[in-house]
């Protein structure tokens with residue numbers, strides 16, 4: 001009956017979202033008066049999960065699962081849920097988790113609520129709050145099935161430390177036919193991704209051209225942030241598509257979002273609204289973004305950004 | 320190749336989102352409905368397959384009669400036939416079960432759906448169709464090539480992309496990249512006229528129960544006014560972000 005949580009790892013170490021979903025699973029387990037079991041796939045130091053409320057870890061080590069495969073991962077999680085008789089399965093909102101969760105829902109015949117932003121307000125009926133209409137509203141949804149899957153929105157719940165310890169158990173699920181084979185992966189490994197970043201530095205058409213992105217990358221570097229851009233910037237080929245954020249691009253739910261030379265069109269705001277604190281730097285005091293921001297600087301990016309970089313470097317040096 | 324494109328009928332991206340009936344219903348008053356943007360990229364890719372490799376393209380929506388103009392638009396863009404499953408779409412799993420039935424009955428080789436709908440943002444339907452029909456599944460698909468029964472796709476992952484190989488029958492959750500913005504087609508008069516002659520079949524739903532139900536909606540708490548910092552005093556911005564917002 002324990003709550004099952006899928007804790008994602010990359011090259012053996014848990015991602016931050018794994019610790020967040022573990023914290024979330026612990027909150028549900030407290031509500032239900034049960035324990036938390038995590039399933040970890042090819043992760044190294046599984047005992048760290050104990051610090052976030054996990055009681056037991058089903059540790060899968062299987063070379064076939066070195067590369068992510070939605071079918072195989074969903075099958076492994078399904079078998080873990082069955083062996084634990086779990087009624088609630090918690091996953092993150094990473095691209096991989098969102099890929100496997102619908103397959104898992106079919107496998108477990110479970111209702112699935114994605115983009116959930118809070119612990120359930122009630123466990124019977126099982127009621128959660130999820131973001132919908134691209135962050136323009138929240139939906140209160142009820143999951144009616146016996147087994148339930150909750151997809152937690154990144155950065156919505158946070159990490160909750162717990163002074164427990166987790167026992168580890170080897171778990172060897174049977175792996176179905178993969179169906180989809182990864183041929184190659186093209187990924188910048190030295191950069192934080194928009195999905196994992198606590199801070200995102202984003203720039204728009206106000207930057208005039210791709211040659212001006214040096215200062216944006218430097219600002220991101222100083223802050224340990226990911227870089228993003230508005231849609232026209234990726235459409236113009238100034239920046240890669242993978243940086244396009246907004247309603248039709250990637251969603252952003254960071255702690256801090258810095259928008260530079262972005263007007264704040266409704267479709268842009270929709271995708272980034274889940275970020276907690278928004279800073280806007282724009283020459284036009286009438287730019288709609290100022291209405292959506294917490295802090296604003298009316299000024300020329302080409303002056304403000306280099307100066308802000310210097311100030312931040314000085315600040316970091318003091319820390 | 321038989322292609323089925325799943326079309327979600329969604330409020331235009333500029334729509335104001337409001338609710339009625341004690342915040343339990345989405346207020347459609349004055350809202351313009353469109354083909355879900357992710358589905359429009361998918362539909363355009365399907366037209367490419369039809370024109371370059373030979374394929375028949377059907378479009379499908381699960382919804383009430385009010386979605387028919389959206390299906391007609393897909394026909395005007397070039398789809399050959401449309402199907403509407405005559406039941407209100409109220410939860411993703413039920414929608415996926417209706418669509419899985421259409422896929423099985425029609426014997427489609429390739430099902431193109433969107434990565435997510437821009438209204439309910441479930442991101443569930445394509446994967447569920449794949450699970451229910453036991454087809455291969457590629458999500459966040461930004462490129463797709465089909466050769467006979469084998470397929471090569473590129474999928475966006477956090478921080479990059481991944482090239483995968485797979486085979487038909489296949490379901491994809493597609494998005495921009497399948498085609499570019501500039502490839503999207505605005506239906507012309509001829510297309511609109513031809514669309515009137517094309518079949519739009521209404522099929523009755525199968526019996527399914529709702530796995531999830533929507534209880535009510537809330538709007539985010541309105542934001543307080545922005546705190547403006549002078550460009551000559553960026554130390555203050557750093558200090559506010561550190562001491563007040565506590566984000567650096």
Ligand SMILES: Cc1cc2nc3c(=O)[nH]c(=O)nc-3n(C[C@H](O)[C@H](O)[C@H](O)COP(=O)(O)OP(=O)(O)OC[C@H]3O[C@@H](n4cnc5c(N)ncnc54)[C@H](O)[C@@H]3O)c2cc1C
Nearest residue numbers: 204205206230231246247248261262263265268283284301
């Ligand atoms: C269906 C649909 C979906 C869309 N989806 C998205 C989406 O997902 N994401 C997205 O971003 N957009 C999306 N858009 C586009 C959106 O409507 C806007 O066109 C876009 O966000 C504008 O990008 P921008 O802010 O970079 O450019 P602009 O609107 O051109 O704004 C540039 C800003 O830079 C400022 N500026 C100029 N010079 C400087 C300077 N030197 N220093 C500082 N500021 C300066 C200007 O004052 C201006 O406010 C979508 C549109 C549609 C129709």
Ligand SMILES: Cc1cc2nc3c(=O)[nH]c(=O)nc-3n(C[C@H](O)[C@H](O)[C@H](O)COP(=O)(O)OP(=O)(O)OC[C@H]3O[C@@H](n4cnc5c(N)ncnc54)[C@H](O)[C@@H]3O)c2cc1C
Nearest residue numbers: 325381408409411432433435436439440441442443444533
């Ligand atoms: C109370 C309530 C009322 C609703 N009323 C309506 C309504 O009147 N009309 C309506 O269309 N939706 C309505 N919906 C939305 C409906 O629930 C969604 O179609 C369904 O839940 C899937 O949404 P999703 O965001 O999970 O889809 P996602 O999984 O995010 O969608 C991904 C893709 O699946 C395909 N897809 C999704 N939904 C459909 C569909 N209905 N038909 C064909 N393909 C689809 C599309 O290719 C789409 O891009 C309503 C939802 C609620 C909660």
